[in-house]
Amino acid sequence: MKIFRDAAKLQKWSGALRRKGARIALVPTMGCLHEGHISLIEAAKRRGADEIIVSIFVNPVQFGPNEDYAKYPREEKADLKKCRAAGATAVFLPTPEEMYMPGHSVYVDEESLSKGLCGGRRPGHFRGVCTVVAKLFNIAHPDFAVFGQKDFQQVQVVKRMVRDLNFDLDVVVAPIVREKSGLAKSSRNTYLSEKERKMALAISEGLKEFRSLAGLRRRLEKAGLKVDYVECVDSETLAARKRPGRGCTVLVAAYAGSTRLIDNRVF
Ligand code: AMP
Numbered sequence: 001m002k003i004f005r006d007a008a009k010l011q012k013w014s015g016a017l018r019r020k021g022a023r024i025a026l027v028p029t030m031g032c033l034h035e036g037h038i039s040l041i042e043a044a045k046r047r048g049a050d051e052i053i054v055s056i057f058v059n060p061v062q063f064g065p066n067e068d069y070a071k072y073p074r075e076e077k078a079d080l081k082k083c084r085a086a087g088a089t090a091v092f093l094p095t096p097e098e099m100y101m102p103g104h105s106v107y108v109d110e111e112s113l114s115k116g117l118c119g120g121r122r123p124g125h126f127r128g129v130c131t132v133v134a135k136l137f138n139i140a141h142p143d144f145a146v147f148g149q150k151d152f153q154q155v156q157v158v159k160r161m162v163r164d165l166n167f168d169l170d171v172v173v174a175p176i177v178r179e180k181s182g183l184a185k186s187s188r189n190t191y192l193s194e195k196e197r198k199m200a201l202a203i204s205e206g207l208k209e210f211r212s213l214a215g216l217r218r219r220l221e222k223a224g225l226k227v228d229y230v231e232c233v234d235s236e237t238l239a240a241r242k243r244p245g246r247g248c249t250v251l252v253a254a255y256a257g258s259t260r261l262i263d264n265r266v267f
Contacts, residue, residue, distance in 0.1 A: 001083065002090040007099070007139045010053070010092050014141040017051055025049035026142035028133060031056040032073040032187035033082045036177040040146040041086040043174045053140045054083050055092040057099065061107075062128025073190050092140065099135060107131045108165070110157045113238050117153045117251055118262065121228055129154060130161050137167050144170040148177075150184055152249055152264045156238055176263070178204065184263045196256035199224045203252050207265040210250055220254050228253035228260065235266055 004010040018024055025044035029037050033056075044052045056079055063069035076093065083091050107127050113119075114126035137145065147155050159171050177185050182204035183197070192200060202223030206216045217230045232241050235249045244250055244267055251264040 001080075001088055003080070004090060004092045005094060005098065007092075007094055007135075010090070011139045011141070013090070014051070014053065014139070018141045018143070022050040023048055024140065024142045025052045026136060026140045026145040027052065027054045027088070028136050028145065028147070029054060029056055030058045030072065030187065031079050032075045032190065033079045034177075034185045034187065034189075036148055036150060036185040038082065038086045039177045040148060040174050041083070041088055043146050043172060044144075045087055047144065047172060049144075051089045052087065053090045053092060053142070054088045055094075055136050055140070057092070057094055057132065057136075059099070059128055059132040060096050061100070061131055062125050064122055064124065067122070068188075068191075073187055092136075099132065108134045108161060110160055110164075113153065113157050113160055116238060116240075117229060117231060117233070118253060119153065119157075121253065126154070126157050130157065133158055134161065134165070134167075137169060142169050144172050146172045146174055148174050149264070149266070150176045150186070151262070152251060152266070153238065156236075182208065184261075186261065188259055188261065191259040192256060196259065200256045200261055203254060203261060203263045207250060207252065207263055210244070210265060213244075213250070216250070216252070220252070224256075226255040228255065 014024055027040045058072050060069055108130035109127050110130050119126045155173050162171055181201055183200055202220050206219045213230050217227055220227050230252050232244045232248050232250045234241055235247055241248050248267045249264055253262045
């Protein structure tokens with residue numbers, strides 16, 4: 001497994017491979033890898049990738065000023081081991097200085113799908129996501145990139161960016177991987193106390209037994225969570241829908257203590 005810290009070196013390596021006809025997959029992550037991330041590597045293998053590039057980068061540009069950028073878990077050594085075991089052929093581990101040179105002044109802004117949900121609560125978040133993902137696409141030359149349905153809005157925003165900016169690659173979406181309890185796997189779960197972990201179960205259970213938005217919200221509040229949003233949207237346009245049904249997605253963002261958790265269910 002190759003390890004790159006330098007964007008230009010990876011770009012040269014992957015560019016040469018792609019010209020030779022290799023099928024290249026990219027799996028973008030922020031590290032602290034868990035089975036959810038590993039499932040994306042597995043999905044890349046199943047799709048016949050010759051090279052699987054995992055990027056591990058906690059992207060400062062997608063965090064708000066009062067968010068957890070500084071304390072976001074970083075586990076480089078364990079992550080490399082997991083990537084190797086899962087069958088990644090290259091890992092890209094840039095520093096923030098490598099990705100954002102002094103005077104960096106170009107950003108990618110999606111102006112429609114990123115307005116609501118997490119984008120509404122985290123101003124600038126998807127601008128950061130689109131910018132870093134566009135950079136990773138240009139650096140890694142993937143034939144396809146794999147994203148998790150866990151970040152449902154992110155998938156829709158990235159797909160739109162790929163379409164509107166003519167990126168020559170496919171976006172592959174992998175299902176949400178959960179703990180036995182139902183809790184969606186997340187690097188942020190490492191922040192949770194035992195008590196918060198129990199409270200958090202109301203999210204996956206509430207989605208599983210979903211009847212109405214009001215009922216789901218009540219259930220979350222009763223469990224002691226602070227609801228950021230509970231919404232039902234059209235799965236393609238992300239426009240709000242009153243009544244859930246086929247083609248809809250119900251999304252939740254809620255705080256267990258100071259940890260913000262997200263989950264969703266596609267109908
Ligand atoms: P992150 O490191 O949290 O930025 O996530 C990197 C990628 O892994 C994103 O495409 C996420 O949607 C995906 N991912 C994170 N958690 C899960 C999960 N529990 N199941 C499936 N994919 C996930």
